[in-house]
Amino acid sequence: MTFHFAYRTAKSLMMYALCGVSVIVALVPLVMIFYHTVSMGGSAINLDFFTQLPKPVGETGGGLANAIVGTMILVGLGSLIGLPVGVLGGIYLAEYGNNPFATAVRFMTDVLNGVPSIVMGVVAYTLVVVPMKHFSAYAGGVALGILMIPMITRTTEEMLKIVPRSYREAALALGIPQWKTTLRIVLRTGLGGVITGIMLAVARAAGETAPLLFTALNNRFWNLSFDQPMASLTVFIYNYGVSPYDDWIAQAWAGALVLITLILVLSVAVRFATRSAFRGGDA
Amino acid sequence: MRQESPSSALFPVGARVRQRNLGDAVFYRVTQFFAFMILALVAVTAYEMYRTSSASIDAFGFEFIVRSVWDPVRDEYGALPFIFGTVVSSVLSLVLALPLGLGVAIFLSELAPAWLARPISFVVELLAAIPSIVYGLWGFFILVPWLRTSVEPLLIRQFGSFPFFSGAPYGIGMLAAVFILAIMILPIISSISRDVLTAVPISQREAALALGSTSWEATRIAISYSRSGILGATILALGRALGETMAVTMVIGNRPTISASLLEPGYTMASVLANEFTEATSELYISALIEIALILFVITLVVNAIARLLVWSVTRGSEVQQ
Numbered sequence: 001m002t003f004h005f006a007y008r009t010a011k012s013l014m015m016y017a018l019c020g021v022s023v024i025v026a027l028v029p030l031v032m033i034f035y036h037t038v039s040m041g042g043s044a045i046n047l048d049f050f051t052q053l054p055k056p057v058g059e060t061g062g063g064l065a066n067a068i069v070g071t072m073i074l075v076g077l078g079s080l081i082g083l084p085v086g087v088l089g090g091i092y093l094a095e096y097g098n099n100p101f102a103t104a105v106r107f108m109t110d111v112l113n114g115v116p117s118i119v120m121g122v123v124a125y126t127l128v129v130v131p132m133k134h135f136s137a138y139a140g141g142v143a144l145g146i147l148m149i150p151m152i153t154r155t156t157e158e159m160l161k162i163v164p165r166s167y168r169e170a171a172l173a174l175g176i177p178q179w180k181t182t183l184r185i186v187l188r189t190g191l192g193g194v195i196t197g198i199m200l201a202v203a204r205a206a207g208e209t210a211p212l213l214f215t216a217l218n219n220r221f222w223n224l225s226f227d228q229p230m231a232s233l234t235v236f237i238y239n240y241g242v243s244p245y246d247d248w249i250a251q252a253w254a255g256a257l258v259l260i261t262l263i264l265v266l267s268v269a270v271r272f273a274t275r276s277a278f279r280g281g282d283a
Numbered sequence: 284m285r286q287e288s289p290s291s292a293l294f295p296v297g298a299r300v301r302q303r304n305l306g307d308a309v310f311y312r313v314t315q316f317f318a319f320m321i322l323a324l325v326a327v328t329a330y331e332m333y334r335t336s337s338a339s340i341d342a343f344g345f346e347f348i349v350r351s352v353w354d355p356v357r358d359e360y361g362a363l364p365f366i367f368g369t370v371v372s373s374v375l376s377l378v379l380a381l382p383l384g385l386g387v388a389i390f391l392s393e394l395a396p397a398w399l400a401r402p403i404s405f406v407v408e409l410l411a412a413i414p415s416i417v418y419g420l421w422g423f424f425i426l427v428p429w430l431r432t433s434v435e436p437l438l439i440r441q442f443g444s445f446p447f448f449s450g451a452p453y454g455i456g457m458l459a460a461v462f463i464l465a466i467m468i469l470p471i472i473s474s475i476s477r478d479v480l481t482a483v484p485i486s487q488r489e490a491a492l493a494l495g496s497t498s499w500e501a502t503r504i505a506i507s508y509s510r511s512g513i514l515g516a517t518i519l520a521l522g523r524a525l526g527e528t529m530a531v532t533m534v535i536g537n538r539p540t541i542s543a544s545l546l547e548p549g550y551t552m553a554s555v556l557a558n559e560f561t562e563a564t565s566e567l568y569i570s571a572l573i574e575i576a577l578i579l580f581v582i583t584l585v586v587n588a589i590a591r592l593l594v595w596s597v598t599r600g601s602e603v604q605q
Contacts, residue, residue, distance in 0.1 A: 012499035016394055022386025023403060026473065029466045030410050033421050040424070085317050092314035105318045107591060108325050114519065114587035115328075115580060116526025118553050122576040123328045125560070126335045146328075149321060179310030207414025210528035210553070214560040234416050238529065241420045249424075256417045263412050271405060 037260055041253030049254055054220050054236075060247050064255060066222050070137075070231035074216055075205050077141025077226070082148025082201060087194065089149070090156025095182050097157070106157070113150040120146045121211030129215060137223075137230035140216025144208060148201040155197025159190040196273045203266045207259055209234035233259060328580065336574035338567055347574060353539040353555075355563070360571035362578060364539040368549035369579075372457060372531065373524035375545075376464035381517055383465075384472030385506075388513075391473070392480040393502050404477065411470035419533035422463040427454040427534055430462070435546055446543040458545040459534035464527055468520035475519065475594065479512030480505055515593030522586040526579060528553035552579045 048063045055062030089109075093102055124143035129135055163186050171181040187194070209232075217229035218239060233255050240252035333340075339360065343350065350361020387407060391400045431454025442448040483505040491501035506513070536548020537558055552575050563569045 008497045008500070012497035015499045015502075016390075019386040019390040019394060022383045023390050026383055026387050026407060026410075026469055027403075030406060032425065033413065033417065036421055036425050037417065085320050088314045088317035089321055092318040096311060096314065101315075102318065105321050107588075108322055110591045111584055111587045112321070112325060114522040114526075114590070115583050116528060116553055118526070118528045118556050119328070119332075119576050119580045119583075122556065122560075122573055123331055126331045126573070127327075130335070146324065149324065153321065177304045178307045179304075180306070182310065203412070204414075207416070209414070209416045210557055213557055217561070234414065234529075237416050237420060238533075241416075241423060242533065252420060256420050259414055260417060263414070264409070267405075267409060267412055 034260070037253060037257050040250065041255070041257035044250040044254035045257060049251070053222065057245065062251075064231075064233060064236055064251060066219065067231040067233045067236040067255070068258070070216070070219070070223070071206055071233045073137060073224070073226070074140045074144055074212065074230060074232055075202055077137060078144030078148055078205050079198075079202065081142065081145025082152055082205075083198065085145075085149050086152025086198075086201070087156050089153045090194075091160065091182060091187070093153065093157040094160035095186070106154075109150045109153050113154070116210070117143075117147055117208050118210035118213075121213060121215055124211065124215045132227065134227075135215065135217035135229040137216050137226040137228065140212045140230060140232070141226075143211035143215045144205040147208060147211065148205050151201040151204065152197055155200065156194050159193030159197060160186055162193065163189045192273050196270045199266055200270060203263050207234060207263065209238055213238075329577075332573055332577040332580060336570050336577050338570035339574045340570075342567060343571075347571075348578065351539075351541060355559075355565070355568050358565055358567050360567070362552070362571075362575050364541050365550055365552040365555050365575060366578070367541050368457070368460075368535065369525055369551040369553070372460040372464055372535065372549065372551060373521055375457075375461040376468060376524050377517065377521055379461065379465035380469045380472055380520065384469045384516075384520075385476055385513065387469070387473035388476035388480055389502060389506075391477045393498075393505070404474065407470050407473055410466070411474070415467070415527060415529040418463055418467055418530035422459060422530055422534040426462060427459050430454045430459055434458075439546070447545050450542075450544045450546040452546060453536065453548065455534055455536040455548060456546050457535060457542075457549045460531045460549065460551070461545070463530045463534055464524045467527060467530060468524050471520040471523055472513075472516050475516035476509075476513045479509040479516065479594075482512075483508045511593050511596060515590045515596075518586055518590035518593065522583050522590060525586065526553055526583050528557050532557045552576075 048061055049065075050063060050068065051065050052061065052063035053066055054064060089105070093106055093109075096102065097106065121143045123146065124139045128139035128142050132139070167185055167189060168181055171185045172178065176184070212232050212235050216232060216235070218235045219229045219231040223230055237252045237255040237259075240248040240255070243249065243252075339347065343360065347360070348362050348366060350359075351363040352359045352361050353364060354360075387403075391404050395403065431452050435452035435454065435458065438448045439450075439452060487508055488501040488505055491504045492498065496504075531551050532554035535551060535554060537550050537554055538548040539550045539555070540547065542549070556572055556576055556579075560569075560572055563572055
């Protein structure tokens with residue numbers, strides 16, 4: 001009896017120890033990724049990286065200025081599609097979402113969130129690249145926009161649902177129409193959370209490579225024309241990363257460092273924003 | 284007017300006000316239209332890919348998914364090597380990531396005090412936010428050389444007689460893809476499992492403890508209580524692994540062969556799209572690639588639908604209890 005109890009206690013301790021070990025094992029790759037990105041990319045980060053164009057093979061130096069601007073443009077184009085659909089769709093789900101149609105939309109949004117981004121690239125290819133007969137920033141924007149829709153929709157819905165019901169009732173009791181209540185009271189109250197969701201979607205879109213490979217393609221030159229192929233940081237990281245030139249590989253790491261820094265800053269900012277949003281929701 | 288349950292309807296006033304006020308009617312219809320666009324998007328996605336892959340569907344029919352030939356020169360295509368690579372890499376990465384992810388989830392929900400659990404779960408979720416291409420770069424330059432010089436020679440020495448670990452230590456290959464995928468899907472498993480475990484009422488554990496069980500046995504009761512949610516998290520992670528593109532493309536070796544050995548290069552559906560789409564010259568080639576995208580779309584759609592239903596069924600239950 002006592003032996004059995006000792007065995008059970010020991011097993012309990014051992015299983016918990018294994019859980020602790022798995023936390024350490026899970027954290028090792030994260031630490032290593034940060035360490036290697038900083039140590040390999042840090043040396044190639046300088047003013048030129050942000051201001052110069054890529055140099056041809058054989059010449060050292062140069063930067064990825066066009067790719068950084070390209071990523072911004074592509075994400076901006078994507079936001080033009082993702083923002084209205086995502087935010088308005090999210091408002092519908094939060095404010096009128098008590099019917100089978102809304103349940104179907106909610107379900108499809110979640111399912112769409114799990115569809116691989118490269119599939120969205122293929123769809124943007126058939127919808128935009130094929131009719132236009134060439135690769136373009138528009139196609140890349142469409143692909144990123146489709147990706148952003150489900151993310152923005154669900155966070156908008158969640159954030160508006162936290163807004164207490166009494167706020168809506170108070171506004172309606174004052175005779176404010178329902179649509180004004182939604183826009184001026186509910187949306188404004190939940191705005192911090194909604195913007196957070198949008199920022200996360202932007203960050204994820206900025207880090208996407210696969211849907212851009214055969215929509216926006218790539219471009220080694222300055223290009224601000226939307227119907228031409230456009231450079232992006234991620235596609236440059238891919239092309240440079242698998243290249244045989246040390247100089248290019250260092251720039252790929254530098255690009256990765258820029259991306260990770262962006263995402264780290266956004267995640268921490270979001271962390272603080274949602275914390276205050278949830279505190280407001282408890283009221 | 285229809286009576287709505289207080290928990291689900293945020294607006295107590297529904298259809299009547301909407302009819303009376305033009306602004307309300309317009310706003311309602313506009314938001315409904317955008318919600319409808321999400322449904323339409325799924326339909327358009329499926330239809331577009333079906334339409335553009337018709338050349339390949341006509342040429343190969345259902346045989347496409349069981350043909351293992353992939354020869355752009357002779358215009359002969361089959362998806363089996365890619366389906367094989369996708370399924371094997373995803374399932375094996377799940378085998379690695381599931382125990383680890385569960386361990387992290389148990390640590391966070393049962394063991395760690397809040398001051399420790401909060402930063403750890405934040406850091407683990409950061410893993411999920413790192414772009415795929417950064418994993419690819421890290422896998423290509425750090426993980427693959429490590430596998431080539433340390434892990435794979437050891438595996439070959441110890442287990443070389445098994446077909447799974449036969450061959451030369453390339454570094455690049457199925458094993459590298461499995462490792463990188465396991466790292467990438469771990470945060471999905473751990474964060475959802477943690478949420479599901481936290482949703483189990485504390486009284487369940489207290490009851491077990493009161494009956495004389497050890498704290499691990501109480502935890503096991505909490506796990507069995509939330510197993511459908513954990514299963515949902517696992518399937519969700521599987522969905523992510525199936526569609527993962529850049530990181531896998533950079534480390535799997537991209538060769539359309541079916542090999543039992545994990546040390547050999549492979550290919551996945553997502554990587555063949557990433558690699559060959561811009562190079563595809565003939566119409567049939569493009570069409571075959573789009574058919575692969577369609578298969579991938581359908582698989583991930585089904586996998587995610589199952590996962591969502593499972594996760595929903597659990598979290599809905601916990602909402603009622605609160």
